[in-house]
Amino acid sequence: MGAHMRYGMNPHQAAEVTGGPAALNGEPSMINYLDALNASALVREADAATGLPAAASFKHVSPAGAAVAGKIDDVASETWRVHDDGGLISAYVRARDADPKSSFGDVVALSRPVDTATAEFLRSVICDAVIAPGYEEGAVALLSGKRGGRFLVFEADAGGAAAPGAPRAARRGARAGPGCRRRRDRAAGRSARRRRPPRCAAGHDRRPVHPVELRRAGACRCRDRHRAGQQNRVDCVRLAGAKARVWWLRRHAFVCELPEVAGMRRQDRLNWQIRFAGAEMTRAQRAEFAELFGAEASDRYADAGWRDAWCADLAGVTLVSDGFLPFRDNVDHAAEYGVATIVEPGGSTRTDEVVAAAAEHGITHVQTGLRLFRH
Template sequence: MRYGMNPHQSATVEGGPAVIGGAPSLINYLDALNAFALVREADDAGGLPAAASFKHVSPAGAALAGAVDEVAAETWRTPDAAADSLISAYVRARDADPKSSFGDVVALSRPVDAETAEFLRTVICDAVIAPGYEEGAVATLSAKKSGGFLIFDAGTDWQPPARERREVLGAIIEQDRDAADLAAALPAGALDETRRRDALLGMATARYTQSNSVVLVRDGAAIGIGAGQQNRVDCVRLAGDKARVWWLRRHPFVRELPLVDGMRRQDRLNWQIRFAGAEMTRSQQAEFTELFGAEASARYDERTWREEWAEKLDDVTLVSDGFLPFRDNVDHAAEYGVRTIVEPGGSTRSDEVAAAASEHDIDLVTTGLRLFHH
């Protein structure tokens, strides 16, 4: 490998997907392997092309192919993306948290076609993994980063072994790979077709997200992922805040910020996110006023438009990789438009959790299946 976890660590690898472009590091391998496993399971469960945007061993976004809404189409300049296309899956995945997706590893569940390859050429990403590439796609991607863009070919027959093994600080650990049937864990008839699809996408995403994790899914796309927190309610809040910013980016005030000559797409996106989420420092507020004008600056300090718009976010499914230990998880979830919760169950306070769900008119589905991942 180019290096291990950090540039001062040398590393080697045996097995895994074929590298047909660039020189990967250890983190690139970890992202690519986990991301490809996620999208393949999501595709199998949903029956549609799936994509994930991976950063630092957790997904920033994951989605099935579907309609690309006006904001995403405008942002990513993909007005003609078909609802059943591979490119639509990745646009929806990347649009969930575009601040985090900057410089991501892209995972795709179907062979990369010319349209998707051309799109990937235009965005800041570091690598792609897929089960093959259609004619011309590799040549298009190889031109990125002066030939240094990473291209993994997972092939169509790749299967991870039934047992997985790692060595950590001298300890050798071996376990069964987590291959539990996600669909079988969902009680039959508990959810309608749309919410079942969202639940399965959320479960596949949680399975490959660093624990503790919570995934918020809406219309076949994970719009907020809270990863790697030491307590579960922080996962809910983190996922919810990301989902809320995604939703607020659809508000006219955010969409219609004045265009600034010469401003790059990612810079504009970052300003929209700061504006939508009310997360600017004082120095950033001064710069924002200079760039976008006094009217936009005055709106930044207003709370009413954000609160009114946030209340319209609805039909969200929350998937938790572990049981919800306290009702505060449900109380916070209700603030982000959650109408369905899917969790393993089994907490000593499950009765309180169920009561909270009932109070908020949230459907609670327990699976008995924990999906921790480290």
């Protein structure tokens, strides 16, 4: 008999769970479980592929951002008030900072046990749940007090399975509705048996994929091991490119040095910085922005020149797709956002055109030979 969940996909639907990660605090819904399971699988595989602590920020069963531990740049350090260049906190800060607007109220997945410092940091940001393969003494107690005691704390199996005794095939469903069953994907960075290994293609030149390129591969777009994912092809490229552009523009002095507004919360300031950087304000927001930050900032918002000049230096971006790129327009758009490497399964009827387009733009093109859809 399965354990009762708060609700299924939606509040009016009932559901139960058999197996799954242990809920150490809070009453999860089915979506909470799915977020936790998928996020945990992602960070576990990223950790195994890179040997570094990994973190993901999940919303609605998709990553808003994912990253491995490493140096936190000055802008992210100032934003999140964190100075950590290689620990577990750094992985999550880098993941959340990839798209902090989308990460609001996320499920946090961590590939290593949560220490008290990480637990304290999670208490300071707006998130709804965390899943990790363990917790240091005192960490669960710290987290359990968040959100009035409703904060969800999941424990994944440290051995690698989604939960102790969980079957190798993942299953999900709800009462009065069909369930579905699927085999889990093999770990990222490893080809399935009898699959050809990933290879780079630039014109007719092919070579084995360099480990650094595999280390970067993990979702739709990444730079400096930061990732943010989306769900379709050419629109995905354009939208992910826009997110990469905003991430880069947030490093511009005009954005970083917006005047401080007394009493403004961190997330509200972040949202204004993102709107300012991406030039995505409504008329009403522009009036409010001018009132909050002054006429000089308002004038800069209307000037696109500084944005274009700054983004001319955006480079070294990696574009990764779980399905093949069907047309060369994906590559043409990618080139406009500083993409240097494309990783995709290949095998489209027009893959030769995609390869040729990559060569024209000087982009390294990697064909993995392995589709990795996950629904």
